[in-house]
Amino acid sequence: MINVHCPFCRNPDSRVIDSRTADDGLSIRRRRECPNCHRRFSTLETASLVVVKRSGATEPFSRQKIINGVGKACQGRPVTEDQLALLGAQVEEKVRSSGSSQIDAHDIGLAILEPLKALDLVAYLRFASVYSNYDSIDDFERAIADLRQDPDVPVASESPDFSKPQS
Structure with missing residues (x-):
């Protein structure tokens, strides 16, 4: 006590x-x-939450660090500060709901991916490329193919046809 x-x-x-x-x-x-x-x-x-990094080092959980990292992936995208703050809160809630006082950085990355996918697909791909350490264009193509197969991802009503010359 x-x-x-x-x-x-x-x-x-x-x-x-x-x-x-x-x-x-x-x-x-x-x-x-x-x-x-x-x-x-x-x-x-508030219960303290410790993040275990890949190197084995630990640091206190920071919602602001999540917001900053996702913010980099959202640069130039139509994503507001309020949306980033909400995403940060959702991720923190999910991480804390595990009930554990320690969480792997990898698990935080996973907790970010789903709400980010719902927020902005381009930002999702940017974040996933760093998080999953994409090494080639093939990795991006696989990720895009997975998104196209996902029934929860909205399909663009008309995709531009870049094979035809633009007038």
Whole structure:
């Protein structure tokens, strides 16, 4: 059990009066009372999540790092900051729902791919090419063929025919 110090009198003890899930669903908001000064205060508690990188090194999970990485794949695409923030929240929720305090970087990449595919197919291919370490045009062609076979991916109503000269 963790002792929470009173922010007013620094007493190392407090009593929980009420606990609720925060609006984001990822943390717990607790209302506490100090038995010494009887003042009330709130705490927001979030389980720490550690990312295990390919090298074996660890670092704290960062939603902002997800948003920045996906943002690079979305450069020049019609994707808003709000959409990136929502994608970051979706990925964090999925990763935290595993219940584990550690997650592989590989699993985070997988958690990014599905919502990114729904957001923007070009950004999805860009991200997938780095994440999956595409080495050749064949890798891109396979990924595009997989997208075309995916029933959830919208098909363009009319694709331009580049084989004919443009007038």
